Amino acid sequence: xxxxxxxRFAALHPGLATLTVGVLGSCVGSFLNVCIHRMPKGESVITxxxxxxxxxxxxxxxxxxxxxxxxxxxxxxxxxxxxxxxYPLVELITALLFVAAWTMxxxxxxxxxxxxxxxxxxxxxxxxxxxxxxDAPNFTxxxxxxxxxxxxxxxxxxxxxxxxxxNRVYALRDSLIGIAVGTALVWWIRTVGSxxxxxxxxxxxxxxxxxxxxxxxxxxxxxxxxxxxxxxGVITALPSLVLSKIKGEAYQGVVPFVPxxxxxxxxxxxxxxxxxMAWRNWGVS
Ligand SMILES: [Zn+2]
Numbered sequence: 001x002x003x004x005x006x007x008r009f010a011a012l013h014p015g016l017a018t019l020t021v022g023v024l025g026s027c028v029g030s031f032l033n034v035c036i037h038r039m040p041k042g043e044s045v046i047t048x049x050x051x052x053x054x055x056x057x058x059x060x061x062x063x064x065x066x067x068x069x070x071x072x073x074x075x076x077x078x079x080x081x082x083x084x085x086x087y088p089l090v091e092l093i094t095a096l097l098f099v100a101a102w103t104m105x106x107x108x109x110x111x112x113x114x115x116x117x118x119x120x121x122x123x124x125x126x127x128x129x130x131x132x133x134x135d136a137p138n139f140t141x142x143x144x145x146x147x148x149x150x151x152x153x154x155x156x157x158x159x160x161x162x163x164x165x166x167n168r169v170y171a172l173r174d175s176l177i178g179i180a181v182g183t184a185l186v187w188w189i190r191t192v193g194s195x196x197x198x199x200x201x202x203x204x205x206x207x208x209x210x211x212x213x214x215x216x217x218x219x220x221x222x223x224x225x226x227x228x229x230x231x232x233g234v235i236t237a238l239p240s241l242v243l244s245k246i247k248g249e250a251y252q253g254v255v256p257f258v259p260x261x262x263x264x265x266x267x268x269x270x271x272x273x274x275x276x277m278a279w280r281n282w283g284v285s
Contacts, residue, residue: 018099025098026065028118029091036090036125039134054079065091086129094121097266104270108152115144116216116269120262123209127258133205142179142208145215149175156218178214182222186210189226206257213265220276221268228268229261236260 010017035045050058056078062068069088076083094117101113119141127133149156153164153171161167186207193201214222233255244250268275 018102021102022095022099023065025095025114026091028098028114029094029121030063030065032094032118032122032125033087033090035122035137036086036129039122039136040126040130040132042134052076052078053081065095086125090121090125094118097121100270107154109155112148112152112155112216113269115148116141117266119144119212120266123205124259124262127205128256133203133209133258135205135208138205138208138212141212142215145179145212146172146175148216155216174218175215178216178218178222179211180214181219182210182212182214182225183207185222185226202257206261209258209261209265213261213268217265217268217272221265221272224268224272224275225261225265228264229257230255232263233257233260 031045034050038045048057050063052058054076056076062072062077066088069083069091072083074083074085075081097117098114101110101117105113119137122137123133123141126137149171150168153159153167156171156174158167158170158174161170186202190200190202190207210222210225213225217225237255
């Protein structure tokens, strides 16, 4: 079976193909759950196999993405402990992202999305779950971004030159500029913000994440990741901010920068040129 056979099959049975992509995405999401749980603790994501918090191993049929959690009603079969809703949520979000990439994007960008987006889900999940973002997936984002830029120069629109190798070099340059801009931007904001606020404004993880989005999306993507992400972060933090104001309490929460920047990075990956166009039109009118 060749790639052309697969494409022909997908064209003949679009519903079945989309369903298969969704199932694939949910399986990736299931693995991301393991990573989100173990990586911040510095544990291996391969061994031991899936086990409950009480130590009992989990058989594979209870470990099926989404179905496993639903059939158990959110409670472990061995000890009755509540299983966090984070598990089916991560599986569902990853499945939907896989399907969105499959239906909205074209060509090799679909495969790139299936690497880029799960890494963003992983980073956001670690931050929400543990408030720590492990370096390994973050640097993986930057590293894979550089490699993919050279493999898929069209990702950066570098297709003009007749010699493919030249396009690869240009795409590599775009990716490296994206990393440099992402790093510099967040580093400056962090430094200035820390001086003004008198405490650390953004973490190192934010710098690497913004660099990673730059590696995949170029400098415009890094810019949107930071500023779009900040807006998304403030909007999500606003309800609890207003609530603490009404109650007359000091605001205890934090702006979830990593998940917000991850959302912004994904938005740019899907609809970057359109977002740029909308921004320009908005400025003109
Ligand atoms: Zn148990």
